[in-house]
Amino acid sequence: MERSTCIVVASNDRTASLWDIGTARVVATLKHDLEINSANFDASGVAVVTTSQDQLAKVWDVASGEVLASVAHSNSVYAAAFDPSGELIVTASDDKTASVWEAATGSKVCTARHEHAVYSASFDVSGARFVTASRDSSASVWDALTGAKLVTMKHRDRCMNSAFDATGKRVVTASFDKSATVWDAVSGTKIFTAKHSNLVFSAAFNVLGTHIVTGGDDFAAKVWDIASGKEVSTLRHKDRVYKAAFDPTGSRVITASADSSAGVWDASTGTQLLTLKHCRGVLDAAFDASATLVATASEEGTAAVWRVESGERLLSCRHEATVNSVAFS
Template structure:
């Protein structure tokens, strides 16, 4: 096997959260599995299992099934409609650390610390075959867009291409030491690794070679023709068909990057906690702003391209306006560094995954169920989903304080005609009335 250049190793993280294809449901896992209604943020059901959850994945298109993998080697299939477990595929001797459905939803392929890759039919629960070839556990895998083959990457510094019809390996390619992530280009012709770009055919060596320079982030264009990569204070663009470097510009070490939906802009997040917005044609920086107090781990464009989400080692999830690039709000905070962020397809929910193995789903904009102006136009009250009635100073556009209604949603609020009284209703049967100038019951 031919060998390629060495790249600095990355940490490998297992996901334990997933949003359904229609963005209506979210599943989270740790000691148990919780199914959530994304819109109401309420728990639909909770499934207990005695072994820790390592990863979750939804069946594509319909989202009828959810698969979970566990530390005891179990792979559980859950029927979302029936709210029940329909299969326990337990033939692994060690923890199953990652799982994915094939794009057609007909097969489930997990990766286990016992080094085996078993292909399952998720409906019948039947084993279709075992893919064995790595000398150590697989750290990452990807299924080709045409569903006919997959690639797996192992700690043994090999990439194996598998035929999903025969369940046999087609080829084995040596990869640089510390390579932990793999993706397949949309045209099926190339592998993108954190160490470079690999051609499926021809010499088994990277077309794009980082020459011992760590690739801390990369992304393909949708048509698979270009690859953007960041590392060692350079941002580069390659022709993915032949590995020819198209552009290279100085940049801070970018650990995160995301292309806008129309691919005219690129956002990067660096080790200093800065966000940089780039024009892609030609590649040039538009603006750089301080964003986080520590390294930025991941960034994501919203589907409409008007908002960016960023997360980092400062434990925060933040939202940014893109034109011009400016801060919108801190939308959430975890108890440990936040490593991943993603928008739901409709753009209205955002999921953040943390090093504390928690996932939190946020609404894109805080929900206000009612708002009323005082007749003098100088005061505003709003009711929120957190059971609070907020009072605002209109001149400064700042919150002054809040009345605690309870734990239920505030449905409406109103001033009396003379502006002296305030009334609020919530999801419970209570009607609450306050003096508008009252201070005693307000939350500072």
């Protein structure tokens, strides 16, 4: 299947569905025994990893829909990501651990331990390190082969997500302490802190690593210039913002909100370019690699694909329960 022609949709109905955008057809249905929390492609788009409350993460072949590997935690698995090569996955679990596994075999490479649930885990650009975010109010960087802890970054309340920039030199974290922070990934030194007036759910870099966008419980997403520490723009919703992310060019932002909408915005001016409406809260949203399409995931049990230029809805992907995540190949 060609790159960027497919999306994967993860739902509480215990399935993740693979859709061909061009034909608007389901090409595979991926099943777990309990609710599916997330689903993501590898960099080449040939494999998907799903995570579930059934305590498993599964790696799937996109072309056949067959399971390639299944790995087990001792509690719900919240998130998983491939390394850049597609050879490894890292999983984040409510069992207080994140683990690295061989994607082809499910063999465990290493385990990292927190003091409470781990909400997110992802690799750096080299695949040599991964970063975790935990309910124990910390984020940590780990060696992906040995599981050795390299650095710890501390917040004052639970840390909801963390990610490296494109160079691997910096990490951004989002926390319930009403802040998002940019850190030096090697020393753990705090570089910049962005403040909201309520909980922060989401934080992400632009492709150049010069700006971050944050989403919070104060009904806003905010774009920040890291070097100056200044707020560039505020993107306002009518309810909490669960997710905010830049497009691949860094010029636009997508937001997902509990106000039953997703927004596409000009990152520098804060002008809203599109309002994409659902019937219930939008939990996730993402741009495709070309920045011409966006996908949204809603509590109403629907994911949708939209054309950025016109706001036209190209595809509606229906599930029998809340859709938690959506991702492009």
